[in-house]
Every structure is written in C-alpha cells, then in structure tokens.
Amino acid sequence: xxxxxxxxxxxxxxxxxxxxxxxxxxxxxxxxxxxxxxxxxxxxxxxxxxxxxxxxxxxxxxxxxxxxxxxxxxxxxxxxxxxxxxxxxxxxxxxxxxxxxxxxxxxxxxxxxxxxxxxxxxxxxxxxxxxxxxxxxxxxxxxxxxxxxxxxxxxxxxxxxxxxxxxxxxxxxxxxxxxxxxxxxxxxxxxxxxxxxxxxxxxxxxxxxxxxxxxxxxxxxxxxxxxxxxxxxxxxxxxxxxxxxxxxxxxxxxxxxxxxxxxxxxxxxxxxxxxxxxxxxxxxxxxxxxxxxxxxxxxxxxxxxxxxxxxxxxxxxxxxxxxxxxxxxxxxxxxxxxxxxxxxxxxxxxxxxxxxxxxxxxxxxxxxxxxxxx
Amino acid sequence: xxxxxxxxxxxxxxxxxxxxxxxxxxxxxxxxxxxxxxxxxxxxxxxxxxxxxxxxxxxxxxxxxxxxxxxxxxxxxxxxxxxxxxxxxxxxxxxxxxxxxxxxxxxxxxxxxxxxxxxxxxxxxxxxxxxxxxxxx
Numbered sequence: 014x015x016x017x018x019x020x021x022x023x024x025x026x027x028x029x030x031x032x033x034x035x036x037x038x039x040x041x042x043x044x045x046x047x048x049x050x051x052x053x054x055x056x057x058x059x060x061x062x063x064x065x066x067x068x069x070x071x072x073x074x075x076x077x078x079x080x081x082x083x084x085x086x087x088x089x090x091x092x093x094x095x096x097x098x099x100x101x102x103x104x105x106x107x108x109x110x111x112x113x114x115x116x117x118x119x120x121x122x123x124x125x126x127x128x129x130x131x132x133x134x135x136x137x138x139x140x141x142x143x144x145x146x147x148x149x150x151x152x153x154x155x156x157x158x159x160x161x162x163x164x165x166x167x168x169x170x171x172x173x174x175x176x177x178x179x180x181x182x183x184x185x186x187x188x189x190x191x192x193x194x195x196x197x198x199x200x201x202x203x204x205x206x207x208x209x210x211x212x213x214x215x216x217x218x219x220x221x222x223x224x225x226x227x228x229x230x231x232x233x234x235x236x237x238x239x240x241x242x243x244x245x246x247x248x249x250x251x252x253x254x255x256x257x258x259x260x261x262x263x264x265x266x267x268x269x270x271x272x273x274x275x276x277x278x279x280x281x282x283x284x285x286x287x288x289x290x291x292x293x294x295x296x297x298x299x300x301x302x303x304x305x306x307x308x309x310x311x312x313x314x315x316x317x318x319x320x321x322x323x324x325x326x327x328x329x330x331x332x333x334x335x336x337x338x339x340x341x342x343x344x345x346x347x348x349x350x351x352x353x354x355x356x357x358x359x360x361x362x363x364x365x366x367x368x369x370x371x372x373x374x375x376x377x378x379x380x381x382x383x384x385x386x387x
Numbered sequence: 388x389x390x391x392x393x394x395x396x397x398x399x400x401x402x403x404x405x406x407x408x409x410x411x412x413x414x415x416x417x418x419x420x421x422x423x424x425x426x427x428x429x430x431x432x433x434x435x436x437x438x439x440x441x442x443x444x445x446x447x448x449x450x451x452x453x454x455x456x457x458x459x460x461x462x463x464x465x466x467x468x469x470x471x472x473x474x475x476x477x478x479x480x481x482x483x484x485x486x487x488x489x490x491x492x493x494x495x496x497x498x499x500x501x502x503x504x505x506x507x508x509x510x511x512x513x514x515x516x517x518x519x520x521x522x523x524x
Contacts, residue, residue, distance in 0.1 A: 137391050145455060148459050155452075155471075155473065162496075254450070
C-alpha cells in the first residue's frame with residue numbers, strides 16, 4: 014500500500030462567509046478545482062466520498078452531491094465520523110484504488126455554519142443535558158482541565174499554540190482569520206466555558222474543500238502527485254466522562270499504524286498539520302503520537318518552537334484556528350502544498366508530512382503520512 | 388421552557404425512579420460483575436442482558452470539571468456561572484453532575500470527595516453532589 018496511491022488534486026472555496034450559498038454548490042465549486050488540479054476530466058472520477066455536513070445531516074446526501082456533480086460513480090457515500098471523516102474517506106478510497114475497484118476518488122466536504130446554523134456546536138448532549146451539559150466546546154474544556162490539573166501546566170503552554178498558528182494564518186492570504194494574536198491578548202480573552210479561553214477555540218467557517226486521489230503510477234503529473242506513505246485510525250469512541258483516562262486516546266494507535274505502514278521514524282517528520290479544533294487537542298495529539306513526553310508537549314513547543322525553524326513546524330497555513338474552521342481537508346491540502354513546494358510558509362525541502370484529523374470530543378481519529386512527489 | 392426533560396424508556400426508568408425515591412442507582416452485571424452508567428440493556432463488557440440495578444453509596448470523587456460562563460439555553464441563564472463535573476462513584480461508574488457547594492468550580496480539585504445531594508428541577512430529581520466536609524474549604 015505504501016506510496017501506491019497519491020493525492021493528485023486539491024481545491025477549495027474561499028473560507029469565511031458565504032451567505033445564501035448552498036453547501037452542495039460550495040462542494041461543486043471546490044470539486045471542479047480539485048479535478049482540474051489533478052488534470053482529470055470530471056467523468057474519470059469513479060468514487061464520490063462525502064463527509065456529512067455537521068449542520069444538516071441528511072439521508073442519501075452522498076448521492077445528492079454526486080447528482081450535483083453530474084456523476085453516477087461506482088462508489089458513492091456519505092459518512093459520519095465527525096472531524097476524522099475526510100481522512101478516513103481518503104484511506105477507504107485508497108484501499109479501493111489499490112484493490113482495483115476504482116481509479117480516481119473525490120473526497121469532499123462543505124458547510125455553512127458561519128452564516129447558517131451553529132446549533133450542532135451548541136447542542137444539548139443527550140440525557141446529561143439536564144445537568145447543563147451543552148456544546149462541543151464543553152467536552153474539550155473537560156480534557157483541557159484534566160490536562161492542566163495533572164501536569165500543572167501554565168496557560169502559556171496552550172496560548173503558544175494559538176499564537177503560533179494564528180501567526181501562520183496571518184501569513185496566509187486565503188485564511189479566514191488573518192489577525193495575529195499576542196500572548197497578552199490570549200491571556201486576557203474571555204472564557205465561555207472555563208478553562209477554555211476564546212482563542213483556544215477554532216473558527217466557525219463557511220466553505221468547501223475537495224481532494225482527488227489516484228494510483229501514483231497513473232497520475233497525470235507525477236511531479237505534483239503527493240504519495241500516501243502511511244495511514245492509520247483509532248477510535249476512542251466513548252463519551253469523554255466514561256473514558257478510563259481523559260488524557261490517553263486511541264490517536265496513539267492511529268499514529269502507530271500509520272508510521273508502521275510508512276516504515277519511517279517519527280522523529281524524521283518535516284512538519285505536522287494537526288487537527289487544532291482546540292489548543293489542547295494539539296498538545297494531546299503530540300503526546301498520544303509519541304512526539305513529546307506526557308505533559309510536556311506545551312513546554313517543548315515553547316522551548317523549541319513550532320514555527321518554520323522550530324522543533325516541528327505545525328499547521329503552517331493556520332489550521333482550524335486561523336485558516337478555516339472547516340473539519341479537516343484544509344490540513345491535508347496544506348500538507349500537499351508543502352510537499353509540492355507551493356506553500357506560503359514553505360518548510361525547506363520537506364521529506365515527510367504528518368496529518369491528523371479527529372472528531373467528536375476526541376472520539377475519532379485518523380492519520381496519514383505523505384511523502385515527496387517522484 | 389428550555390429545560391431538557393429526560394426521555395424515560397423501559398431501560399432507564401429504574402434510574403429515574405431511583406432518584407425520585409432518593410437514591411442513585413447504577414447497573415450491575417450478573418454475568419461478569421461489571422458496573423456502569425448510563426442505563427443500557429446489555430453489559431458493555433460481556434454483552435449479557437442479565438443485569439440488576441443497585442443503589443450507590445452516593446460517595447464519589449471528582450475527576451474533572453468545567454465552568455460555564457455562557458448559557459447555551461435560556462433556562463441556564465440564571466444558573467451562571469455553573470459547573471459540570473465528572474465524578475467517579477465509589478462503586479466504579481463515572482457520570483456527569485453539578486457540585487452544589489463547589490462555588491462554581493473554585494473549590495474543586497481532582498480527587499476531592501463528594502456525596503450525593505439530590506435536587507429537584509422542573510419536577511425532575513437530579514443526581515447532584517456536594518463536597519464532603521473535609522473538602523469544603
């Protein structure tokens with residue numbers, strides 16, 4: 014499997030606000046760009062793999078998207094796995110390509126929570142809503158608190174993640190939020206659900222993104238086809254309060270699986286695009302991945318840097334905190350730009366890129382490792 | 388009124404009936420001895436359907452907590468600021484609750500001991516907890 018499939022095309026709409034736009038139209042716009050980027054004709058796409066829209070889950074939604082694209086693909090579906098879904102879809106599409114079932118898969122997501130409904134983000138959480146248990150942010154606040162208490166970590170350890178990623182977003186002409194953040198501003202910003210500060214939380218953005226994957230050997234332009242070297246998944250699955258340990262998730266299994274497939278050492282990674290829905294997610298992912306000792310990711314990032322010259326360049330286009338709050342594909346797209354040498358904040362001659370997607374309250378997780386085009 | 392009245396089913400009725408009667412109940416598997424909340428038909432450990440409801444001692448410890456400074460529903464406005472806290476019952480199951488004398492989280496710490504302090508809201512008995520004397524600084 015290693016290197017046999019590559020990401021051959023990427024595309025996205027502008028990030029931010031799309032008042033009055035339909036989410037499927039946004040997906041079509043992003044898809045047209047990705048298909049053109051792959052050098053393919055639309056009718057060469059034989060799989061349409063859709064992540065469910067958070068704000069409007071629907072029946073046969075994958076088919077609705079295929080219809081809008083004018084396609085009747087061999088494989089077409091819509092899945093719910095929260096924010097891990099796009100990377101998981103990329104993996105299932107790769108397996109289907111390697112098995113000879115399909116040739117080119119399109120993976121898409123689009124939604125309009127910024128100008129449309131944010132109800133999914135603020136929702137009452139099951140029977141526990143009677144206690145006042147509402148919102149997506151609350152679950153991450155629980156993990157943030159557990160982290161802070163166990164490791165006696167300082168607010169600056171979280172703030173540094175936000176400050177660096179916001180700086181990266183400020184340098185990205187296409188980012189939704191291009192306003193940099195200072196540590197003073199981070200420390201002073203309001204708390205909606207303590208201990209989370211406002212700037213610990215990702216954006217809510219309208220927009221759509223798409224990627225195309227194909228057999229590496231069949232790529233129209235091998236010099237821009239970014240090979241998929243490793244992939245993995247791990248599903249923590251249980252509600253946050255039912256987990257035996259809030260600070261160990263199955264993200265670790267996901268990374269182990271991906272590194273094993275890629276056959277590379279985790280210290281040889283050139284950059285990482287980690288799912289930064291909240292700052293604690295980045296610290297937790299770095300530790301679950303074995304890239305920093307338990308409780309030390311924030312301290313290591315402060316001491317050794319996470320910018321282009323740092324220990325591990327992180328979320329180089331601004332991630333969910335600054336480029337777009339859209340769940341996941343923008344991280345894969347930035348990984349592709351880096352490996353093609355087309356990034357705005359370009360890592361010098363990157364050999365290996367690490368990308369994570371995850372969802373729920375760290376309920377789901379998927380990892381890929383990408384390599385250099387040949 | 389936006390208060391989310393719990394949906395009572397055959398599976399969770401003993402839990403809510405227990406609270407109405409002044410006790411907190413959890414499920415105990417007759418096959419493997421596993422203990423859990425929330426209510427389910429099958430033991431999530433051995434998948435047996437042979438379980439029974441038992442009354443908890445009501446003693447628990449704090450695992451983690453958060454404090455809401457924003458109300459996500461109209462009925463929560465008057466509660467601000469309020470905590471939501473994960474506790475682990477002495478018998479093992481974990482659950483979400485509120486600590487009635489926790490001073491909106493300021494008195495809480497990991498491992499703090501709490502005990503059941505049922506409160507009624509909108510006619511529903513809720514399993515809240517209070518810090519035991521030792522932790523009530």
